[in-house]
Amino acid sequence: MTRTRQTAPPTATRAEVGKWNDQIAMLNKSLDPYGIGQSFQKVARGWLTHPQEFAAALGELAASLQSLQLNTCLLACGVKPLHGITPARDDTRFTDSMWDEIPAFSLLKQYYLLYTHWLQETLYETPGVRAKDKRRATFWARQWLNAIAPTNYLLTNPVAVRKFWESGGASFANGIRIWLDDLRAGDVQMVDRAAFTVGKNLATTPGAVIYRNALMEVIHYQPTTERVHAIPIVITPPWINKYYILDLNEKKSLVRYLLDQGFSVFLVSWKNPTADQADTTFDDYLLQGMVQAIEVARAVCRVPQVHAVGYCIGGTALAALMAWFNHVHPDAKDVPVAHWTLLAALVDFSRPGAIEVFIDEDTIDTLEQIMAHQGYLDGRDMGRTFRMLRSNSLIWHYFVHGYLYGETPPPFDVLYWNTDVTRMPRAMHGYYLREFYLKNKLIEKDVIALAGHPIDLARIRQPLYAVGCEEDHIAPWKATFKIAGKISAPARYTLSSSGHILGIINPPITPPRRSYWSGAAGEEPPEAWLKQQKETKGTWWKNWTAWLARHCGPQVAPPPLATKTYPKLDDAPGLHVREA
Numbered sequence: 001m002t003r004t005r006q007t008a009p010p011t012a013t014r015a016e017v018g019k020w021n022d023q024i025a026m027l028n029k030s031l032d033p034y035g036i037g038q039s040f041q042k043v044a045r046g047w048l049t050h051p052q053e054f055a056a057a058l059g060e061l062a063a064s065l066q067s068l069q070l071n072t073c074l075l076a077c078g079v080k081p082l083h084g085i086t087p088a089r090d091d092t093r094f095t096d097s098m099w100d101e102i103p104a105f106s107l108l109k110q111y112y113l114l115y116t117h118w119l120q121e122t123l124y125e126t127p128g129v130r131a132k133d134k135r136r137a138t139f140w141a142r143q144w145l146n147a148i149a150p151t152n153y154l155l156t157n158p159v160a161v162r163k164f165w166e167s168g169g170a171s172f173a174n175g176i177r178i179w180l181d182d183l184r185a186g187d188v189q190m191v192d193r194a195a196f197t198v199g200k201n202l203a204t205t206p207g208a209v210i211y212r213n214a215l216m217e218v219i220h221y222q223p224t225t226e227r228v229h230a231i232p233i234v235i236t237p238p239w240i241n242k243y244y245i246l247d248l249n250e251k252k253s254l255v256r257y258l259l260d261q262g263f264s265v266f267l268v269s270w271k272n273p274t275a276d277q278a279d280t281t282f283d284d285y286l287l288q289g290m291v292q293a294i295e296v297a298r299a300v301c302r303v304p305q306v307h308a309v310g311y312c313i314g315g316t317a318l319a320a321l322m323a324w325f326n327h328v329h330p331d332a333k334d335v336p337v338a339h340w341t342l343l344a345a346l347v348d349f350s351r352p353g354a355i356e357v358f359i360d361e362d363t364i365d366t367l368e369q370i371m372a373h374q375g376y377l378d379g380r381d382m383g384r385t386f387r388m389l390r391s392n393s394l395i396w397h398y399f400v401h402g403y404l405y406g407e408t409p410p411p412f413d414v415l416y417w418n419t420d421v422t423r424m425p426r427a428m429h430g431y432y433l434r435e436f437y438l439k440n441k442l443i444e445k446d447v448i449a450l451a452g453h454p455i456d457l458a459r460i461r462q463p464l465y466a467v468g469c470e471e472d473h474i475a476p477w478k479a480t481f482k483i484a485g486k487i488s489a490p491a492r493y494t495l496s497s498s499g500h501i502l503g504i505i506n507p508p509i510t511p512p513r514r515s516y517w518s519g520a521a522g523e524e525p526p527e528a529w530l531k532q533q534k535e536t537k538g539t540w541w542k543n544w545t546a547w548l549a550r551h552c553g554p555q556v557a558p559p560p561l562a563t564k565t566y567p568k569l570d571d572a573p574g575l576h577v578r579e580a
Helices: 014-031 036-048 051-076 103-124 131-147 158-166 170-185 254-260 282-301 313-328 354-358 361-374 379-389 391-404 413-419 426-438 477-485 526-531 541-551
Strands: 207-212 216-221 233-236 265-270 306-311 337-343 464-469 491-496 515-521
Touching (some): 036 051, 036 131, 051 103, 103 131, 131 354, 131 391, 170 391, 207 282, 233 282, 233 313, 254 265, 254 541, 282 306, 282 313, 282 426, 313 337, 337 541, 354 379, 361 426, 379 391, 477 526, 491 541
Parallel strands (some): 233 265, 233 306, 337 464, 464 491
Antiparallel strands (some): 207 216, 216 265, 491 515
16 A cells, blocks of 8 residues: 655745735725724624623613513503603604504514614723724614614514505505616615706706806806895805705705895806816815806906805815915915805814714725726715715615605605715815825814915914804714814804704794804814803804805995806806706
8 A cells, every 4th residue: 555645735935925915805805895894893802801891781781671571561461661762862763653552563663772772882882992993883783773673674664564554555566666766776766856957946046157167167146136245255065966955946045045135146066077087186176166266256246355155075175275375375365265154064074973984094995996997986976875874864764665655755856966966086085085084184284285385274364154063964063163263263153953954055934943053163162162152043044144244345236247258158057067
């Protein structure tokens, strides 16, 4: 019998091992671009290294389950329990009375809420783990918990069962049709898109496009009063969405409201960039966009200075531009902006809100790889990200009402605007995410340079009116408040009720639905500032326009809609806003 000689396996070199590790890391990143697994690994290690605390947390869960089982017994005996688990104030999934009147569904709701509250609280209190990692794990756990909610399934949703029974199955059949339509569209449809047309029943305020370049158009709106304030208003909307959120219709239009209060209004309408504009930079948005729009308004109105307004990322860019202006012009009188307004805009990104779960080195690397291939970031991808921040109201609500209840999406103008997405150029968006969100360089002195000049927010000497929104999950109000302590100028801060959109698009109505708090602001903590302010019912628009009237000069004859230098190129809303 011959014996086969065994040889030792070849020994891998250090370079080969390193290459394999890199390949494994790339595979992990491709399978888990947001680092979800790493987040849960960190909290798992945190609890495993603190067994006594984990045992105490499990004990709390066991005690709560025992109490809930007692409630089950009471319900079985026909006795209504004294205490129950209630949903959070903003959780509208269980508002139908059937969730309380039918014992089986009531208990299902109670068990779901109990486990949901316990798991999120336990993850958030993980010992020995960074707060950011705990917030990230809690966020992703919440996505899973929202997905498995009993409201999302036909047989565990009493409202869906009732609608199925009352309609003879028609609600379910209609839901299947809606589901198939959404499959073809590639997304859950939130709105009846056939109900709206830009220029017909959206963005209808009369005006003219008087300047156009490869990046934007400038719209000058037709005055509605016989006299106007001498200093015009130049508005920079976010380029993440289209501008007409500020001009939805006659009743909701911020632009029309400003015109009716006697102001000259100019507005930037950004182009929806294509792959050909991949190399467009943040500097380009400042110089070719905002600076050019300001120059157009100054020339048409024949004034040395304007009032500038920036919304969301447009406000972030405006803050950077104001710091740039004040570096370029040592004399404040030479700065072409006399005073300015920020609407729900971040400058300090240390606590940017729920979006921080998507902001880390690995995620941005992944996005940059996608943008390097496409030349841009598709707005639909960004839209899905923002919807995950409020998945119950922006994803599962439409899932349930469409697929389970068979209800067609409503004709809601704000939702239509929200789905009318834009693209982000590779160079600009990569810079914005990395330098502002990830590294938070905008608040540092002379650390970043824009258009060849180092900037420092402390150089800004022009009065500021800043607005934040109480329920804003994109630009949290306590973060937007910080601009008041960063500049060398008087600042007035106004906090509006509601969120990132409806807190800003907040027209006067009777009776008022919302309220606001407003007062001088500085370096004090936002909580201390809020305690000193009085709540006022109604819209902050009236407070703002009163402030503007004191700053925007005397009443004069309206400027011409167009001039020889800046002739009318098109009627508002122009061409760029219609681009898909």
